[in-house]
Amino acid sequence: MLLSMKDINKSFSGVSVLRDASLEVAPGEVMALIGQNGAGKSTMIKILTGAYRKDSGSIQFDGTQVDFSAPAGAQAAGIATVYQELNLAPHRTVAENIFLSREPRRWGLLDRRRMRAEASRVLARFKLELDVDRPLEDFSAATRQMVAIARGVTQNARLVIMDEPTSSLDEREVGVLFDTIRTLKADGVSTLFVSHRLSELYAVCDRVTIMRDGRTIGQHPMSEISRVELVRSMLGRELTAFATRAKDEARGSDLPVFLHAEDLHAGTRVRGVSLQVRRGEIAGLAGLLGAGRTETARLIFGADPRDGGRVAVEGRETSYREPVDAIRDGIGLVSEDRKVEGIVPELSVRENMTLAILPKLRVGGVVDRTRERAIVDRFIKALGVKCSSPEQPIRELSGGNQQKVLLARWLCTDPNLLIVDEPTRGIDVGAKAEILKLLRELADDGLSVLMISSELEELMAAADHVTVLSDGQSVAVLAADELSEERLMTEMAHQNEIGSEGARAA
Amino acid sequence: MAHILPSAPSSLLGRFMPRSNLALARLGVVLALLALILFGALRYDGFVGLFNILSFLKFNSMFALVALGMAFVIMTGGIDLSVGAAAALASVAAAICSTYGSAAGILGGLSAGLAVGLINGVVITGLRIQPFIATLATMLAANGSALLLAGNQSVSIATDNNFMAIGLNNFLGLPIPVWIVVFAYFGGWLTLERLPVGRRILAIGDGEATAKLMGLHVERTLLGVYLFSGLMAGTAGVILASSSFAGQPTEGIGWELIAIASVVVGGTLLTGGVGSVGATLAGALLLGLVFTVINFENGKGWISLSSSWQPVIRGLFLLAVVVLQAKLAGTRRNSP
Missing domain, CATH: 3.40.50.300 (P-loop containing nucleotide triphosphate hydrolases)
Structure with missing residues (x-):
């Protein structure tokens, strides 16, 4: 040895x-x-x-x-x-x-x-x-x-x-x-x-x-x-949560469309992306790294300016210039990079969770601690955040629990659409299933979710349909019954010869 | 999102553009320096005269040395607020020791500077105190020690030996302090650009935890950097004592800020990891030159600015240069 x-x-x-x-x-x-x-x-x-x-x-x-x-x-x-x-x-x-x-x-x-x-x-x-x-x-x-x-x-x-x-x-x-x-x-x-x-x-x-x-x-x-x-x-236990908790029934296309994006353009990274998310469904966004997934999300969220295309929310055309505008319409974005753009490591679970709604909790300029505490307790329980107390610094939590706190941060703003970018990155298998299950439950309650993921299994397990991006363009929309690892990879490799080496295929 | 492919070969335009924001900042400080020299040369008689140039260089040698030490500290991501007080303490120590001979005077001054640097280094690396706090403490301590040692007044140097020659004499046509600056900066450049330790200093500034994982001796290097900063402050103190014929316990107040300003104008990132020795010198000279220009302007009689105005103008000038640099860097960042 x-x-x-x-x-x-x-x-x-x-x-x-x-x-x-x-x-x-x-x-x-x-x-x-x-x-x-x-x-x-x-x-x-x-x-x-x-x-x-x-x-x-x-x-x-x-x-x-x-x-x-x-x-x-x-x-x-x-x-x-x-x-x-x-x-x-x-x-x-x-x-x-x-x-x-x-x-x-x-x-x-x-x-x-x-x-x-x-x-x-x-x-x-x-x-x-x-x-x-x-x-x-x-x-x-x-x-x-x-x-x-x-x-x-x-x-x-x-x-x-x-x-x-x-x-x-x-x-x-x-x-x-x-x-x-x-x-x-x-x-x-x-x-x-x-x-x-x-x-x-x-x-x-x-x-x-x-x-x-x-x-x-x-x-x-x-x-x-x-x-x-x-x-x-x-x-150390039977794995049941993963992949089985899929769509019970194919979600009807009768649900009203919440978000409709058409022919989005921005620089060289986004060159014609269209997608839509209905109320109460999880829409997947797939593609290789660099295909323009995160960029598309940022365009929708108003974080980057777009060169062309239209975004309509509940049928109304929007022109967000800053994330604040999107947030006002009930859109939230949980970014890919938890450590850099998400958590504030030294702050407590409570403080991290209520960061986005502090303005709403103010009474005469001072934060209403009782209401804050009530909200925090509710979400810790609802999402099953494992922490010793709401005052525990968030950096001491595991990746999965940090992610839950970030989700809670947006959920307590009572959003209509949540864009989650790689929600399970760096999270262990058990917590992954939990996060996906949570997103599903939220969708069942009427929340629209746009989920960006690199993990094909995850998209197959959680999404009602998946829009595939390749090289900055949306190249396919796959319904739940069309989803397979094979099919996703084929579409992702669309016009993308270098992507077809299939290195990850076991 | 991170880009996927190794970046494409630089465009034709890219080839003629400075490669980094640091290079642009360097360009900015050199341009500003040249512009100010041109302005002075056209406007004032005797501005580019030999006497003026030599006295300008001699006077600014102390700031240049302190700025060099500061540059290395800042490159590691730290800061050294104690340099001004250390220089004052060193000038007092040098003055007192000069009665035992010129060598004793020099040694006394340098030791005082090194002692402050040693304390900084040990407290920061050994006790893991943040550089800002640690050097703030040593700044106060050095300041107090200088006053105690000097008995609240300036201390005359010995005039019966050649300790005062350091500040008075020329060697090959240049004042000795200027030679010291030349050697120090050459050594600094060599260390940073041509010796392995220079690369490691920058790597530590890039990320201390990473540097440690890469197997670098972080503590040892940091200790060395603070010692060097102390040594530079000590050298400045010796020059101060020798050229003003006295140890000056109350001099040096605010030197650390001038040094930080010089370093920043020279394009060194305050967060560490990037820096240049040459541009630090240009930054120090630029700040000194602003001062000289104000004196010349006063001499012309058109305006009469009290000495209180000088820091104001220096500050505004510094702001202008930094904004210029940010603009240059910004245009580059936004171009594809």
Whole structure:
């Protein structure tokens, strides 16, 4: 074994988060590590990479007993980590990012020519041709991730840890990433792959380690475990909520149309999008990353100016110039990036929830705390937000619960249409089903929902119909009975040859 | 939403445009500097005379040094409010020590500056206190120490050795403080652009947590940066003592703001991660030049501005330059 972690224990202020957890990775192996949020995956990784210290247990790497006290030590030993969100140093160039902390030198000075040449050479191995002198922030998420991997490779890494590397990549980019993993594998480099997307695990991983409640509860070859078994052992219970709670009946087209958008145009990203959402239905919006989904949502919401097209709400033509105008008409937008555009991490659950309705709660300029409290209590209960109290800082909540608070923030404004952009990103399987179920219940009560999602299963499980975007244009509207993974992918790949590699098809 | 494809090769136009907003800001400060020099040269006699140029450079050498230290601190995402007080303390220490010889005077001044920098660095990295708070505290402490040490008055330097030569003499036609600035800035440029540590300083400013995960020695680097800022303040203090023949416990008030202004005008982001040594020098000279122009204007007799007006005009000028930079950066950002 290249890596063998045994009987790892760790607790934070008395709360035990790892209990005799173990993890093994063989040389050249791609090992999947899965588990719900809070199962202990990231703690395990952080202990391995020296970001945390273990309380007890043993770690053997490459034949020697190790216990890294800082990330620098793990890197030197040959463990490279590609983090989900922390994407290197954005203002620094590609070449600098690859070589930071191990810059090639000549007479003590930076050897910039060699740094550039080496950077280009290692990127070429992954079929990437970049101007390595440009700041990293100029490139897409996928490219930045490749740069992070290239950084690992130049460190002569024996093990590359990828923490949810695909969460911000589109299908084609995932394909490139998988090729990279295979290249690494061919060179005998092992990969530890953390992901919430099951199909990806089957596409690229050799074995899987499953964690639950701080324990390692199984280790299987991928070929010997079915999806259902995998999910079952991860959740520790029968999975019923997902995919089954679909549409009871095909929602009648007799419902009145709430939102009608026609031939929207804006810049190069949106070039002819039409869609409609009826009262009380969940309309899906599908497409590859960059197809114009978020941009379309922002146009409807009045957050960006549109160059052309019409938006009608309940038959009335609108011309929102700012989100405030859309909000006045009862439209809400829960954005894709919870951390940046959504939550205020230091504020409490209560404060986060009532942010949008504070003006309405004012009595003579002062917030009416009693009414505020009543509203907060009602939504915490209604949405099942798990928090110790409304005063708990929201950053301490899990991703799924944070998302619920954000939904509540809009719901307490009593909206007519809620646009949700990737509502379940980075949320574990159980909470995902709960969020979807919640949206369904809200729709049943008459709320219109426009749901943007990259996850096909999610669209199939929740949407009454799905509008597919490709390259900034709406190319198809699929009714509930036409929805299949196959069909969605075909439409998304519409006139989009590069998208048809089907890398994610398991 | 993030873009998908690696960006297309830059357009023809793009090739002739500065690559980053920082480059545009640099362009802005250099343009403003040139415009002001041109204005002065056309309007005032003796403005571009050798005497005026040398005394201008000598006087501004202290600000330039403090600004250099500040630039490095700000590039890491921090701030050092203690530089002015540290320079005042250093001038007092230098004056007192100068009685034991010129070397002792220099060493005393530099040590005082380094001591303040050391305290800053240790408090910020070891005790994890925010730089703003930590250096605010050391600013007050250094200010008080300088007054205590000097007994509430300025302290004469020894005149029986050549400590005063630092502020008086020229070397190869340039005042010694100007040489010090040249060396310090060359060293600063070399460190930032050509040494690995420079790249790491910027990476830390880009994101401290990320830098740590990338295996950089964040604490060590930050400590070094605050020490350097202290050293620069100490050097400025030595120059101050030597050229005014006295340790000045009440000088240095507001220097930190001039330094921050110079750094910002030079296009360094206050949030860290981006910065330039050359543009910091241009920024420091620009702010100094505004002051000189006002003096010349007063000398012409057309207007008579009291010294209280100088900061007002400096402030307005600073605002104008920053707005200009934002405009330049804005047009670029909006173009496809």
